[in-house]
Amino acid sequence: MTAVAPVSVDVRGWSWRHGGRKAWALRGLDLHLEPGERVLLLGPSGAGKSTLLTALAGLLDAGSGGEQEGVVLLDGQPAARARARAGLVMQDPEAALVMARAGDDVAFGLENRAVPTAEIWRRVDEALDAVGFPYGRDAPTSALSGGEQQRLALAGILALRPGLLLLDEVTANLDPAGAALVRTVLADVLSTTRATAVIVEHRVEQVVDLVTRAVVLEPGGGVSEDGPPDEVFGRSGARLAARGVWVPGHRPDVRRGAVAAPGPGLVRAEAATFRYPAADVDALRPTDVTLRAGEALALTGANGSGKSTLALCLAGLLRPTAGEVVAQPALDPPEPPRPMWRWPGRDLVARVGTVFQDPEHQFVASTVRAELMVGPRRTGADETAAVRRADELLEQLGLTALAAANPFTLSGGEKRRLSVATAIATAPRVVVADEPTFGQDALTWAALAGLLADLRDDGCALVMVTHDTDLVKAVADQRLDLDRIPPTTRVDHAAVVVDQPQLHDQRGSDDEGTARGKQ
Amino acid sequence: MSLLVPLAPDPDAALARRNPVAKLAAVGIITVGMLLSLDAVTPAVLLLIEVLAFPFAGVRLGTLLRRSWPLLLSIAGVCVANVVAIDRGDVLLDLGPVEVTSGGLESAAAVALRLLALTLPGIVVLAATDPMDLADALVQRWHVPARFAYGALAALRLLPLLSADWQMIGRARRARGLDAGRSPVAHLRAFAGQVFSVLVAAVRRGVRLAQAMEARGFGATGVERTVARPQPMRRGDWLLLAATLAAVVLATAVSVAVGSWQLPFA
Numbered sequence: 001m002t003a004v005a006p007v008s009v010d011v012r013g014w015s016w017r018h019g020g021r022k023a024w025a026l027r028g029l030d031l032h033l034e035p036g037e038r039v040l041l042l043g044p045s046g047a048g049k050s051t052l053l054t055a056l057a058g059l060l061d062a063g064s065g066g067e068q069e070g071v072v073l074l075d076g077q078p079a080a081r082a083r084a085r086a087g088l089v090m091q092d093p094e095a096a097l098v099m100a101r102a103g104d105d106v107a108f109g110l111e112n113r114a115v116p117t118a119e120i121w122r123r124v125d126e127a128l129d130a131v132g133f134p135y136g137r138d139a140p141t142s143a144l145s146g147g148e149q150q151r152l153a154l155a156g157i158l159a160l161r162p163g164l165l166l167l168d169e170v171t172a173n174l175d176p177a178g179a180a181l182v183r184t185v186l187a188d189v190l191s192t193t194r195a196t197a198v199i200v201e202h203r204v205e206q207v208v209d210l211v212t213r214a215v216v217l218e219p220g221g222g223v224s225e226d227g228p229p230d231e232v233f234g235r236s237g238a239r240l241a242a243r244g245v246w247v248p249g250h251r252p253d254v255r256r257g258a259v260a261a262p263g264p265g266l267v268r269a270e271a272a273t274f275r276y277p278a279a280d281v282d283a284l285r286p287t288d289v290t291l292r293a294g295e296a297l298a299l300t301g302a303n304g305s306g307k308s309t310l311a312l313c314l315a316g317l318l319r320p321t322a323g324e325v326v327a328q329p330a331l332d333p334p335e336p337p338r339p340m341w342r343w344p345g346r347d348l349v350a351r352v353g354t355v356f357q358d359p360e361h362q363f364v365a366s367t368v369r370a371e372l373m374v375g376p377r378r379t380g381a382d383e384t385a386a387v388r389r390a391d392e393l394l395e396q397l398g399l400t401a402l403a404a405a406n407p408f409t410l411s412g413g414e415k416r417r418l419s420v421a422t423a424i425a426t427a428p429r430v431v432v433a434d435e436p437t438f439g440q441d442a443l444t445w446a447a448l449a450g451l452l453a454d455l456r457d458d459g460c461a462l463v464m465v466t467h468d469t470d471l472v473k474a475v476a477d478q479r480l481d482l483d484r485i486p487p488t489t490r491v492d493h494a495a496v497v498v499d500q501p502q503l504h505d506q507r508g509s510d511d512e513g514t515a516r517g518k519q
Numbered sequence: 520m521s522l523l524v525p526l527a528p529d530p531d532a533a534l535a536r537r538n539p540v541a542k543l544a545a546v547g548i549i550t551v552g553m554l555l556s557l558d559a560v561t562p563a564v565l566l567l568i569e570v571l572a573f574p575f576a577g578v579r580l581g582t583l584l585r586r587s588w589p590l591l592l593s594i595a596g597v598c599v600a601n602v603v604a605i606d607r608g609d610v611l612l613d614l615g616p617v618e619v620t621s622g623g624l625e626s627a628a629a630v631a632l633r634l635l636a637l638t639l640p641g642i643v644v645l646a647a648t649d650p651m652d653l654a655d656a657l658v659q660r661w662h663v664p665a666r667f668a669y670g671a672l673a674a675l676r677l678l679p680l681l682s683a684d685w686q687m688i689g690r691a692r693r694a695r696g697l698d699a700g701r702s703p704v705a706h707l708r709a710f711a712g713q714v715f716s717v718l719v720a721a722v723r724r725g726v727r728l729a730q731a732m733e734a735r736g737f738g739a740t741g742v743e744r745t746v747a748r749p750q751p752m753r754r755g756d757w758l759l760l761a762a763t764l765a766a767v768v769l770a771t772a773v774s775v776a777v778g779s780w781q782l783p784f785a
Contacts, residue, residue: 059734088734094680095727098673098735104651107747108669112736120747142679156735317690349696360720361684362691364712378696408719422695 006035006196007085007163010073016051019065025051029222038190038197038210043217044243045413045441049200053166055079057088074164084113087162091169093149103137106156113160127159131185145303147178151185165197172202172439175303175467202441205248244443252446254453254474263293264330266430266461267314271323274309284309286323289480291430291461298472299465301482307465308434314463315354315432316340331429350379353423355433359415363407368399368418371407375425393421413444431455432463437471449474532577534647539656541756542644545763552767553637560779562632564770569639578646587642594634601627650675656750665744677724684720688713
């Protein structure tokens with residue numbers, strides 16, 4: 001990747017208020033970046049980090065109905081008129097890719113910037129090469145993994161040779177392997193292009209080596225801390241951690257009840273297998289697993305290993321194409337006996353609560369309180385009982401102030417908490433959660449992990465699909481690593497369960513010995 | 520929905536390599552030819568030529584049939600309607616209230632042949648055209664606004680994502696206890712709820728996509744967009760147009776020669 005002319009940034013007395021809001025998202029911000037500086041932008045949720053990045057990309061003022069004071073200048077020019085100087089990479093690569101083929105997608109920005117045809121493909125190849133894109137120009141973007149998509153999105157920006165690179169939580173949506181690769185690429189790109197960079201990232205420890213300066217934003221205010229990362233964390237690490245910033249060396253605590261012997265089995269998968277129509281390989285290879293009351297099971301493995309598919313099967317939401325998922329007598333299955341995937345919704349919601357990866361998928365009501373009353377009503381609770389249960393959950397999850405808000409208008413962390421609350425509103429005995437802590441700040445993380453641990457301690461069988469090793473350590477009693485189910489199509493069953501991950505942490509990578517087959 | 524999702528044609532097939540606007544123009548020529556004939560012979564000859572040319576399209580027959588069955592079904596429906604409604608010529612079969620007449624059969628055959636000869640090239644051209652190429656060609660050759668062509672193209676990419684949303688939202692609603700059970704009214708309500716949720720998801724995806732496109736300079740004023748994939752009209756494209764015109768003229772000539780051709784509106 002060739003070096004670019006790095007951009008200087010000048011933010012002077014800048015304030016921004018989103019359309020229709022009373023409070024300022026950012027107020028009186030002053031910030032100067034020398035060309036080539038690399039800055040980590042920190043702050044609690046709602047401090048306006050993403051808003052500032054959008055403003056630096058020059059994408060904020062046009063028709064969004066917001067109100068602005070002060071100026072944002074790139075090389076002395078208003079950012080809105082210097083859009084070509086900045087490149088913004090966002091959290092969700094699927095939303096950033098525009099074209100069906102990798103090469104066409106990278107070329108798209110170059111066409112828009114009027115780069116001559118002959119030059120376009122040279123720069124496409126150069127950008128794909130810079131991010132270590134493993135396939136050719138013709139690779140279909142929809143078939144890429146999240147990490148590959150994110151690298152492609154980065155290539156689409158790098159091809160435009162921005163002097164200011166803006167990275168908004170670019171690894172938050174990726175599995176650990178994909179995230180690590182993207183970070184390696186970023187380190188490489190930043191050192192070769194020498195572009196000015198502003199990075200927003202929840203998991204600070206993962207990017208702190210890439211930056212030379214850390215800037216902390218105050219919600220509704222300006223800059224509250226500024227300096228080399230070590231100094232900033234030394235001075236106010238504890239204070240930042242208390243406000244939800246993931247600070248290296250500060251890990252939120254999750255209290256843990258006494259580890260009790262697990263209760264009876266509630267759901268059992270017997271060689272549960274899933275294969276999409278017309279697919280050549282199983283999305284979920286034959287798997288045995290039992291969910292027991294009072295036990296938390298973590299499903300881990302790379303993207304595509306079948307974790308979410310297994311979770312859907314265990315939750316009675318997907319019919320296995322072979323094998324079975326059987327509700328055990330202790331779960332009090334409804335009459336007449338039927339496989340879980342055929343249970344009527346009202347029977348299912350009383351026994352199994354599911355937290356979907358995208359919280360918005362499970363929102364069905366127009367207010368937060370109504371959302372929490374749906375489940376209890378469906379299971380026959382009267383109006384007073386449903387209201388009481390909703391208020392209890394609102395209190396428990398710190399959403400009381402938002403009871404009348406529309407679920408879709410909540411912040412990411414609030415949506416996640418609400419989605420967990422809806423899943424447990426009927427006090428189900430089995431709770432299945434798909435990536436419950438994805439991309440959350442430390443405060444929301446601690447609240448969610450605490451809640452999940454409580455569910456387990458109260459006798460729920462808990463299933464968590466997760467990449468989050470901190471969550472596995474804090475809450476899980478058992479771990480099923482789907483990468484370890486042999487890739488061959490097997491006739492017999494495979495069950496590879498590692499008990500008590502806490503007990504096995506010291507073994508590091510040598511945990512093959514703890515894998516055991518079907519009893 | 521499957522009608523809209525592009526097929527993966529053989530990119531090296533003769534028809535797939537042609538300029539998309541040339542292919543559209545060829546379909547236009549056939550349409551005009553069919554509008555100017557009312558008999559069964561013209562479309563029959565043209566259909567024969569189309570079937571003979573089909574191997575050059577690089578589209579598999581099975582794929583074509585899977586895609587076009589709704590169309591074939593509706594053509595069959597039109598035929599039945601013709602047979603039932605038209606009472607002309609000899610009675611061939613008496614089914615009580617319905618009589619099958621030779622005139623009805625003739626008319627049904629003519630309509631079916633016309634519809635087939637007209638729609639087959641349309642479907643094949645759509646299937647043998649990469650949507651990206653189509654957008655490029657429309658913008659470069661017919662000066663369709665880039666905002667419209669590439670906007671629609673990008674939206675096309677969202678369709679499979681929306682179909683995944685549809686499935687996941689259906690599961691999520693059941694997980695919340697909101698499936699319909701046996702009552703048809705509840706089914707309708709549940710369906711409406713699911714449609715609404717998917718629409719919300721679609722709007723959100725659309726807004727994010729528009730932002731992503733804008734962030735990469737799409738729609739910037741005062742910039743003349745360049746093209747990564749030039750779509751010139753080559754000799755082969757002109758040949759395609761000439762061959763199509765020749766086929767239509769030949770079909771009409773055969774029809775006139777056997778004395779079956781009638782001038783429409785006459």
